[in-house]
């Protein structure tokens with residue numbers, strides 16, 4: 001859907017009359033967890049058919065008032081993004097690849113018949129929020145400020161059609177290191193009762209509904225003593241797609257040759273992760289063989305049995321890279337031996353974090369300086 005271009009984006013600024021006192025903020029920042037505390041401000045901008053995007057407002061964090069007949073509550077036109085702002089060694093703050101997240105938001109919007117944001121708006125609005133709440137960006141210990149942009153349909157009425165009004169908002173939440181003391185391997189339940197995404201569906205869009213339909217499978221995984229769901233393709237239940245809300249990679253070692261392989265995106269059923277894309281770039285640069293293709297579950301399990309599949313890991317903004325320990329299905333359980341500290345996963349994880357936290361040169365232009 002077309003958006004009305006907004007040439008220069010005016011932002012109305014309404015500072016919080018009573019931001020959280022420093023001591024309270026510091027208490028939260030000492031152990032923020034994930035997605036539990038929110039900063040003093042938020043950004044809101046509204047779209048109306050015919051008029052396009054209105055004036056953005058940076059305002060105190062507060063609840064929305066929604067009519068019970070608000071379209072998003074009934075028919076699920078709701079999409080979101082997730083990315084982070086990182087404190088840099090020189091005291092500045094950078095986000096990681098905001099342009100890639102802006103682009104993906106607009107692709108999600110297109111799939112759900114929602115308007116895209118005009119070029120530059122995503123970064124201008126998220127920058128404004130980060131600047132206002134820069135005290136909330138964790139320093140040290142690999143914490144970061146998690147940004148959650150979202151868009152939802154706000155037309156009031158029960159007619160089933162694309163809404164004529166939308167709201168785009170951005171909130172921010174300080175996040176601690178996702179896994180303190182290094183990531184413990186996660187154990188996966190191979191899900192065959194449910195699917196996350198089918199060809200022609202919304203799997204490649206970051207929409208709320210994808211998560212709603214995944215929760216019952218997550219509960220099933222936990223019932224089987226596992227941490228997360230491994231999703232298979234909807235048609236044959238043979239090919240690996242994603243882990244929960246993260247993309248997956250596998251490592252094959254034959255002699256000295258190391259190959260990274262990951263499910264290809266061309267089925268349209270896999271969320272195109274920015275972390276995934278970045279890892280592919282880093283891996284090629286590091287000289288690993290890289291394959292994007294279909295990955296059969298049997299290939300993986302046989303590879304684990306004979307020892308050629310030496311690592312499996314999941315990746316996403318929230319947790320960066322997490323090793324996978326076991327695959328469990330109704331047929332049995334397959335365990336990957338912990339690969340140790342010089343694993344491919346640990347090497348790539350360090351490279352990615354070093355770029356995000358400004359500890360190495362930004363070879364690919366992925367850091368965006370906010371303030």
Ligand SMILES: *Cc1c(COP(=O)(O)O)cnc(C)c1O
Pocket residue numbers: 082206242244245246247271272273274275276315316317318
């Ligand atoms: C957000 C998300 C990812 C990871 O994307 P990143 O851009 O790397 O954070 C992977 N899978 C699903 C289903 C997601 O929603």
